[in-house]
Amino acid sequence: MRALTGKVVLALSGLMMASPAFAEGYERDPAAGWDHLWREIVIDITVIGVIFSVAAIYMVWKYRAKSDDEVGRGPKLSPAAALAWALIPASIFMADDFFLSAKGWTLWNDYRRIPDEAKEIRVTAYQWYWEFDYGDDLVSEELVVKKGEPVVLRMTSEDVLHSLYIPEFRVKEDVMPGRVTYVWFNPKRTGEFVETCTEYCGTAHAEMYTTVRVVEEAEYEQFINELKEEARAANSVKSQS
Numbered sequence: 001m002r003a004l005t006g007k008v009v010l011a012l013s014g015l016m017m018a019s020p021a022f023a024e025g026y027e028r029d030p031a032a033g034w035d036h037l038w039r040e041i042v043i044d045i046t047v048i049g050v051i052f053s054v055a056a057i058y059m060v061w062k063y064r065a066k067s068d069d070e071v072g073r074g075p076k077l078s079p080a081a082a083l084a085w086a087l088i089p090a091s092i093f094m095a096d097d098f099f100l101s102a103k104g105w106t107l108w109n110d111y112r113r114i115p116d117e118a119k120e121i122r123v124t125a126y127q128w129y130w131e132f133d134y135g136d137d138l139v140s141e142e143l144v145v146k147k148g149e150p151v152v153l154r155m156t157s158e159d160v161l162h163s164l165y166i167p168e169f170r171v172k173e174d175v176m177p178g179r180v181t182y183v184w185f186n187p188k189r190t191g192e193f194v195e196t197c198t199e200y201c202g203t204a205h206a207e208m209y210t211t212v213r214v215v216e217e218a219e220y221e222q223f224i225n226e227l228k229e230e231a232r233a234a235n236s237v238k239s240q241s
């Protein structure tokens with residue numbers, strides 16, 4: 001009985017440590033997955049490219065024409081051998097393609113699955129700026145998020161088509177009038193990053209960028225308090241007039 005109790009306690013504490021609330025921050029991170037997949041693709045195409053280039057150069061050299069009245073001297077292959085030479089390398093290529101596609105598809109689904117813990121920020125795009133709504137009428141033109149807390153941006157446009165792009169978090173999604181689209185990301189390190197529009201939206205499209213600040217919790221609270229102060233000041237001006 002005591003052994004059983006011990007096991008249950010161990011299993012429970014393991015579960016608690018594994019749950020996001022007890023870890024250092026939220027764990028799932030599609031951005032890291034995209035980077036990993038990208039490196040894998042680059043390595044694969046490099047290896048395949050080098051092997052096939054070396055083989056091609058070798059055969060061009062080996063079977064070259066050695067006198068003016070020759071047109072090269074390729075080996076005579078049986079139909080079965082010719083077919084095998086075409087199909088076997090192609091199958092190796094295709095197997096790798098399917099493998100990488102399957103990984104990409106899995107990652108895409110992860111990229112679209114919003115964590116339950118995600119902090120929601122509503123985004124409105126205008127010609128030519130972004131507005132971030134943190135809830136309770138707290139609005140800013142700067143995106144500030146807490147390190148280690150996943151964020152979901154619910155986005156729409158008040159005028160034309162825009163597209164939100166944050167290279168650091170590997171997220172990009174169209175932002176359209178009359179529709180709400182989303183991206184989510186997991187900011188794992190503090191710093192200042194670029195958020196910009198990647199859909200041509202008129203004269204000042206090139207100026208439609210802003211900063212994403214990933215900050216520690218205390219700094220985040222301070223930012224929210226400043227927004228509250230601004231909102232209060234704006235309201236008192238309104239009520240006086």
Ligand SMILES: [Cu+2]
Nearest residue numbers: 197199201205
């Ligand atoms: Cu734009």
